[in-house]
Amino acid sequence: MAALTLVQSVNLALARAMADDPRVLVLGEDVGIDGGVFRATDGLLARFGPERVLDTPLAELGIAGLAVGLAAQGFRPVAEIQFSGFVYPCIDQIMNHAARLRTRTHGRLSCPMVLRMPAGGGIRAVEHHSECPEAMFAHMPGLRVVVPASPARAYGLLLAAIRDPDPVIFLEPTRLYRAVREEVADDGAALPLDRAFSLRPGADITLIAWGGMVPEALAAAETLAAEGIDAGVIDLATLKPLDMETVLAEVARTGRCVIVQEAPVSGGLGAEVAAGIAERGLDQLLAPIRRLAPPDVVVPAPRLETAYLPDAARIAAAARETMAYT
Amino acid sequence: MAALTLVQSVNLALARAMADDPRVLVLGEDVGIDGGVFRATDGLLARFGPERVLDTPLAELGIAGLAVGLAAQGFRPVAEIQFSGFVYPCIDQIMNHAARLRTRTHGRLSCPMVLRMPAGGGIRAVEHHSECPEAMFAHMPGLRVVVPASPARAYGLLLAAIRDPDPVIFLEPTRLYRAVREEVADDGAALPLDRAFSLRPGADITLIAWGGMVPEALAAAETLAAEGIDAGVIDLATLKPLDMETVLAEVARTGRCVIVQEAPVSGGLGAEVAAGIAERGLDQLLAPIRRLAPPDVVVPAPRLETAYLPDAARIAAAARETMAYT
Amino acid sequence: MPATRIAARFEVRYTRLLDAEGKAAGPLPGFARDPAALVALYRAMVLTRTFDAKAIALQRTGRLGTYASSLGQEAVAVGAAAAMAPDDVLVPSFREHGAQLWRGVTLHELFLFWGGDERGNDFAGPREDFPISVPVGSHALHAAGVALAFKLRHEARAALCIFGDGATSKGDVAEAMNFAGVWTLPLVFVINNNGWAISVPRAAQSAAQTLAQKAVAAGIPGEQVDGNDVIAMRAATEAALAKARAGGGAHVIEALTYRLSDHTTADDASRYRSDAEVSQRWAEEPVARLRRHLEGAGLWDKAAEEALLHETAATVEEAASAYLATPAQAPDSMAAFTYAAWPAALAAQRAWFAPAPAGTEG
Amino acid sequence: MPATRIAARFEVRYTRLLDAEGKAAGPLPGFARDPAALVALYRAMVLTRTFDAKAIALQRTGRLGTYASSLGQEAVAVGAAAAMAPDDVLVPSFREHGAQLWRGVTLHELFLFWGGDERGNDFAGPREDFPISVPVGSHALHAAGVALAFKLRHEARAALCIFGDGATSKGDVAEAMNFAGVWTLPLVFVINNNGWAISVPRAAQSAAQTLAQKAVAAGIPGEQVDGNDVIAMRAATEAALAKARAGGGAHVIEALTYRLSDHTTADDASRYRSDAEVSQRWAEEPVARLRRHLEGAGLWDKAAEEALLHETAATVEEAASAYLATPAQAPDSMAAFTYAAWPAALAAQRAWFAPAPAGTEG
Ligand SMILES: Cc1ncc(C[n+]2csc(CCOP(=O)(O)OP(=O)(O)O)c2C)c(N)n1
Ligand SMILES: Cc1ncc(C[n+]2csc(CCOP(=O)(O)OP(=O)(O)O)c2C)c(N)n1
């Protein structure tokens, strides 16, 4: 068992899936000899050859559409989009085709593809490189949306995504690619695709996060603990379908919650979480549901990025305010 | 003053805007001699000529990108997408460019364009013709999203959208194009772009809807009135920015609400409305927030459409359940 | 080395084998000397046209949804499909009823689909063929994916993708052609250039002199074929598919034809084109052309024609009746194919499909 | 009429005016006989290269963001921009620092942009030029919109759009070219074919023998130019722009050059190409080529060179210092340009930008 970074565990899961199943293909821009701009596909070309690892021309729309055709033919394409800011040309193929090929043909054809990409900010990247597109995808029936927040969860969730018979959007938090190392066993064990992870129990308040915000929420919980506030942390991990049962169970216990979202506030995934609690957990609430998310502005250029992103300090402050509500 | 259908009032507003402002252009597929597949642009070519009304090649991505260039140059392009199911290729241009050109250049360039299209179901159309894409757009900073629900509101809101200095997505409920007629004065008066319309006061419960669901909500309110339930109806109309003040004021009075959404439930705009109420109006709630929306399935082919769409009966039933909550 | 030199040269050829009178314009391909093969093409075109007429009639009386007629373009679809091997894969647009029928999609399935029932896409016959693509041009990429699958599995199969003149303006199509070129994919693109994209004439779609030359951008060969000449269509497609299956790569065929009908039953073409233009194009239409050829070759006569029309009408009527007698599915079927299995997390949502509570109404 | 005939023919020409030694390969255009014009091109290329080196140095020391070097491709950007009239509009990709500088974007603005400050896009000079486009190829459509604006206003202006060899695979670019063709737009596309799209070599990008032939799909002329020959670049672009402004329509220029640097400062090109390949291409690079030409014409010598390098270094250093001394804006500026005016409905959101409450931390 090795201590791996998140990007290494993505690489490990890809290699594992390819070794296990000859139908699994990797394709995308620079995924071959370059090993991907973040090295997520490093070594795969050498190991599996150019018929399993395909460097594509520069065409995201095309990559998505190709994957639909490959998947309909029984392959399990795992396509990489270089940054989530370049996934928008794929939306038409994902919405109009990938997510509904099974529905349209009453199961005759299906689309077991994975579209994986780095997502989110925190790396002071140039414009268009810090997007959080999860909410768009989480509104598309027929799709699954998965966002791992640790190396081990990345491994297990990516294996599950690749094995799933339906299309999966797999968003890898760029800022976590090399942030921490974790022991990851290459045991081929997938994680469930519809289960949130309760990372830390908490009696007083529940912090709900996903992707790059999870470590911030955990840090905030530490801070709060030192102040005598017992905050629990949930990593949603699978954003579609969303495991509201876990969320509702935790929030029912604490009666208070902060939903942490990196994307601009309006219409983000946090709204769905809040709505789900408001519909089914209202009676247990001791304080208003709190969403912590940046304003409705475009992710700023790097110099102002820190002022844009939610962080542990802001999460802790929001939790304190929510605790203060009576 | 004439009694107009919604599509006629769209046509009237387009003509008015073009007559008032030489920078206004209309472009899209079949908008010229054909007058648009729904006749929204009927007569404009004859009146304003081929330099103001441009039939484009069949390329939605291109139409959106062209409009960005035209708008940056000071034109006010009003581009038509033939059906909202074909707007997905535009997402990249809207998200990565139109909505952020002002931000990126610190105001040096801007993007006063309107992308208008029929949206929603209820006309038993072939697949891909009944999409409700509002939630995707309502998550994009820098954009406005507007959905009129009556001929008069269509006229005033479209004028406002065209005059607005920023990009606006204008979704016209297909099912309402010819459903009713209303007196519409061609007075050039725009409606505000950040105000919901409280269409019917109600003491007991608030029905919140937009687009094609508004007449259904009004019909449900009639039914409920006959049963002694006084239901108010809000037409959100401007979905981004969203006028939560009006919503909160109404819900504070009634303490109960049903949010009606035509799009599949998860991650729809109704989630944002629910989240806004849960954050700021929790204390006034007498019952859980109720979202009434179809399940997370692809809009079915026409034969099953009725079983998919929310309607007055379902809205009334949801309102009764919410009223029954104690 | 001079300051300027030619770096590359291209040409686009045009082929017609039967003229408008049905006379051979030169030597015909082998299959055209086989009476059974010719009659099969003729029967398929007549069936397509009969289906078309019935579909329009059903739509006009409210028993079918909006429908896209293929009137006048039967040779494109039938000729191309007739060139396919059974295990090739068809990735069609929405005007290739003739190709779908040739491939084994049933009339009943076609009626179901256009009648608004997804079961119409669950073809019992060609299980790997794609359903029609309503979003124009977006399916060209699926065809590239399918062709790539064949290539990666080292199968001697090819994909055939059909779309219209309007579709050639879409970036999807350009990307698909580029993939097909750079990876030498076994993929044949057939452009049904019927002169119009709803109200937009071909000339307003692109300044390209031919649409076949879209292929040049992708480094693959492109040619024009008389799309009202089913023999030329089948011959050209056969050659292209054979080359593709043999590893020779992709090919573009621009079929020059004409949309004799409105765009769909929701369209009124008289708003944007003259009756005179349409009448004139009737002289070129493919069904009469092949009939004249068959007659000239002594393979067809009035009796054969009447028998065929009679038989075809009966077949189509029978399928239409069966379609009309097919009840809609239960609402819950909507959720049956969203995912391989409906997610447990969404279990409660299915209550939506329960029958409406009796005695209440809105 | 025979069964088959040629329907259309195309060719792509290649032009180089200076060989790698800087010797004229034939008669030179008028401007090349004007010493001031040639020296201006040279100075601009040197300035670009000096800026480039400084940007990389700043990035390496953590004082600039990821940066895309234009090393070896200076002639493409400078030659094309030098052909523009001031009121033409430049719609660049991210590797055309030389073009932006020629147009009047300041070094300070460039440093700000690459340093992560949007004020760098608020050009004081060319107010109508677009900021660089990070999403590859997506700006080609903006250029079409800009060119359409000129045409609709009957202005004798043109748009110039630059992108890479990789970008030619994107559907946006194909759609933009098609618009430019069918509407005879005053628009010149310059393809900076530097041989690589990150790790993907030109040959893996498309089977097209030339990228200039992407134009054929759109019915517009396409040509290849030696992109390391700034005289040929300027001449070809000048001719194309003049034609465009005169109503003659769009044009595609494929500039053949080479990316001598890594893709960006985040890239390590040694992973996917050999040093030998790179060394070999140094022999063709544009700055030395023009210097040799100037020297051959007696217009340049060692003293002039040293003076220029000295002056350029000082200019760049000064701009870099000014950039480093420019404080970041207040957080609230993030909301200043989201809309023309921040919507009242979102007023409360701005609290996010208030300074963090003192004494608390996370
Ligand atoms: C992406 C997209 N945009 C618009 C439409 C609406 N539409 C349906 S058919 C059509 C014209 C298609 O023209 P062409 O490609 O020539 O095919 P034809 O209809 O002539 O067979 C249009 C605009 C669509 N279905 N898909
Ligand atoms: C749409 C999109 N996809 C991917 C990227 C990431 N990326 C940045 S530059 C580049 C390669 C571009 O190649 P080319 O067009 O040849 O331009 P060059 O970098 O060689 O100047 C890629 C893939 C991007 N910026 N935009």
Ligand SMILES: [Mg+2]
């Ligand atoms: Mg057509």
Ligand SMILES: [Mg+2]
């Ligand atoms: Mg390149």
